[in-house]
Amino acid sequence: MDELTIKETLSAAVATLQNEEAAILAFDVGERTICACLAGILKRAFDHHSVHVEYNRHGVSPKEIELPDGAGELTDRRVFPDIIVHQPGHDDANLLVVEVKKTTNPVSDDLDIAKLHRIKQQIGYEFAVFLRLPTGPDADPAGLRIIWI
Secondary structure, eight states: OHHHHHHHHHHHHHHHHHHHHHHHHTTTHHHHHHHHHHHHHHTTOOOSSSEEESSEEEEEOEEEEEEETTSSEEEEEEEEEEEEOOOTTTSTTEEEEEEEEEOOOSSSHHHHHHHHHHHHHHOSEEEEEEEEEEEEOOGGGGGGGGEEE
């Protein structure tokens, strides 16, 4: 799939999530629940790939990337990407990795964005995206933030 198709597919899936699952977004349910719903919507668009939530394998080994520790030293860290679109068991078709954060989560986006850069670089995903999804009773769907890496 080309970049435009991936971007359009993701945008349509997020719009469907905001429409079909408005209640859970307003209720500010857990991120895993939101990711599972989004993954289910994405699955409809990918005939030749699997869509998984918090998939933690790279081949058969745990998925690890080098990230800086508190002292700035690069260390191997296990990662559990929120959503991936891939073909399990090999790196030949690692298509998309997605990290999701709710607007009600006060934690900075920086670590997730850095993690996406490293996953894309070190594991070979073709596309990576960070989503800051509007959640909570006063959430405005227009407040969606999408950062392509």
